[in-house]
Amino acid sequence: MLDNLTNRLARVMKTLKGEARLTESNISEALREVRMALLEADVALPVVKDFIAAVKEKAVGEEVIGSLSPGQALIGVVHAELAKVMGDAHEGINFNTQPPAIVLMAGLQGAGKTTTVGKLGKFLRENHKKKVLVVSCDVYRPAAIEQLKSVAGQAGIDFFPSSVGEKPEAIAVAAIDWAKRHYHDVLLVDTAGRLAIDEEMMAEIKRLHAAINPIETLFVVDAMLGQDAVNTAKAFNEALPLTGVVLTKLDGDARGGAALSVRHITGKPIKFAGVGEKLSGLEAFHPERMASRILGMGDVLSLIEEARKGLDEEKAVAFAKKLKSGKGFDLNDFKEQIAQMRNMGGLTALMDKMPAQVAQVAGALPAGAEGKIIGRVEGIINSMTPQERAKPELIKASRKRRIAMGAGVQVQEVNRLLNQFEQTQKMMKQFSKGGIGKLMRGMKGMMPGMGGLGR
Ligand code: GDP
Numbered sequence: 166m167l168d169n170l171t172n173r174l175a176r177v178m179k180t181l182k183g184e185a186r187l188t189e190s191n192i193s194e195a196l197r198e199v200r201m202a203l204l205e206a207d208v209a210l211p212v213v214k215d216f217i218a219a220v221k222e223k224a225v226g227e228e229v230i231g232s233l234s235p236g237q238a239l240i241g242v243v244h245a246e247l248a249k250v251m252g253d254a255h256e257g258i259n260f261n262t263q264p265p266a267i268v269l270m271a272g273l274q275g276a277g278k279t280t281t282v283g284k285l286g287k288f289l290r291e292n293h294k295k296k297v298l299v300v301s302c303d304v305y306r307p308a309a310i311e312q313l314k315s316v317a318g319q320a321g322i323d324f325f326p327s328s329v330g331e332k333p334e335a336i337a338v339a340a341i342d343w344a345k346r347h348y349h350d351v352l353l354v355d356t357a358g359r360l361a362i363d364e365e366m367m368a369e370i371k372r373l374h375a376a377i378n379p380i381e382t383l384f385v386v387d388a389m390l391g392q393d394a395v396n397t398a399k400a401f402n403e404a405l406p407l408t409g410v411v412l413t414k415l416d417g418d419a420r421g422g423a424a425l426s427v428r429h430i431t432g433k434p435i436k437f438a439g440v441g442e443k444l445s446g447l448e449a450f451h452p453e454r455m456a457s458r459i460l461g462m463g464d465v466l467s468l469i470e471e472a473r474k475g476l477d478e479e480k481a482v483a484f485a486k487k488l489k490s491g492k493g494f495d496l497n498d499f500k501e502q503i504a505q506m507r508n509m510g511g512l513t514a515l516m517d518k519m520p521a522q523v524a525q526v527a528g529a530l531p532a533g534a535e536g537k538i539i540g541r542v543e544g545i546i547n548s549m550t551p552q553e554r555a556k557p558e559l560i561k562a563s564r565k566r567r568i569a570m571g572a573g574v575q576v577q578e579v580n581r582l583l584n585q586f587e588q589t590q591k592m593m594k595q596f597s598k599g600g601i602g603k604l605m606r607g608m609k610g611m612m613p614g615m616g617g618l619g620r
């Protein structure tokens with residue numbers, strides 16, 4: 166699977182020669198290779214463009230840590246971006262509704278809808294202990310209904326019969342009623358395949374959707390289709406409020422284009438991947454794991470992770486030592502933390518990673534303390550002398566005025582900053598008394614160089 170892409174990306178690593186920092190010039194050749202690799206893998210052009218731009222932005226200036234080679238460092242960035250382009254964490258089926266949770270399958274003929282209904286039913290029965298009912302609204306081919314019946318039997322899930330000539334909406338509504346009366350947790354609704362350009366068929370599935378109001382509308386797509394999959398996904402995404410994607414036939418010689426493009430193009434998460442004809446061939450889709458598989462460099466990736474961990478721990482230990490030594494938390498540390506907040510995409514991103522108490526104080530920073538405001542706080546601290554930063558108690562009225570002038574702000578803002586700093590310092594002292602372990606754990610998430618593998 167995706168071997169070609171994997172091989173090309175492996176070559177990229179070797180094109181980078183030993184330098185301590187990734188620069189625009191030393192990565193440009195490697196990025197050209199990545200671009201080629203993606204285009205060859207049939208990834209949609211807009212996705213390739215955004216991907217390369219993001220890798221470039223993240224990579225330039227990135228320090229090559231520890232024993233890594235620059236090529237390995239770049240692979241780290243590429244890995245993180247690969248994962249990102251395919252989504253965030255794994256998202257499963259949403260059960261947050263009055264049972265049954267209705268799941269509507271949409272997609273082209275032969276995409277794997279009927280097979281996926283069987284696989285998903287089995288998956289939900291075995292892994293989530295759900296009572297599953299399936300129904301076929303493919304009223305054009307008797308064989309299709311028979312196929313679902315046989316698949317349901319193999320999967321050990323219940324089958325609601327339907328027949329050619331009935332209206333899809335009527336079938337589905339009857340199935341919902343049955344599911345309610347028999348306490349099914351989930352109803353999977355299989356549909357006839359349709360071409361996106363077939364307006365009548367698209368209208369039919371829209372009507373069906375409106376009649377049953379499913380909590381999940383999954384777009385099932387054959388990964389072997391490459392870029393064509395993307396065009397189809399776009400059309401279905403416009404016609405129906407899709408909630409997720411199932412990528413099938415990832416076990417074949419899919420080149421990767423669909424996997425890497427479909428999330429970016431539709432904005433909908435890839436929830437599951439089909440990896441075989443058998444009913445056991447369904448996997449929860451994890452973008453990060455998929456990225457690792459595409460890169461196919463498990464050893465390098467774990468090396469990178471180790472290097473990053475080492476760096477984070479070194480910093481956390483140094484920080485903890487500082488607290489213990491009694492020198493305490495000064496404005497330099499405060500500034501560093503603020504800079505980290507900015508690196509990490511602002512306060513909200515940071516909050517999750519902080520101990521609750523620290524997060525509370527950080528929340529007391531100027532309201533909406535994103536970009537600009539963080540910049541002002543940094544500006545104020547920059548206007549202080551090193552001595553003032555290390556000993557903020559020196560900062561009295563005349564110094565405050567000088568600092569405010571230097572930073573181009575009002576004296577009140579300097580006061581506010583000093584107050585916030587004092588609160589943070591107090592809390593840090595509390596931590597230093599009994600909670601080093603707790604603090605370290607919190608700090609780990611706050612350290613720079615996080616952009617990479619941890620997500
Ligand atoms: P539908 O027309 O969308 O209902 O598609 P089907 O479920 O009938 O599947 C079409 C063909 O694709 C069948 O031969 C399936 O066995 C095959 N298929 C479906 N999913 C997968 C998969 O994940 N891997 C492989 N190798 N084959 C699959």
Ligand code: MG
Nearest residue numbers: 278279303309
């Ligand atoms: Mg079918």
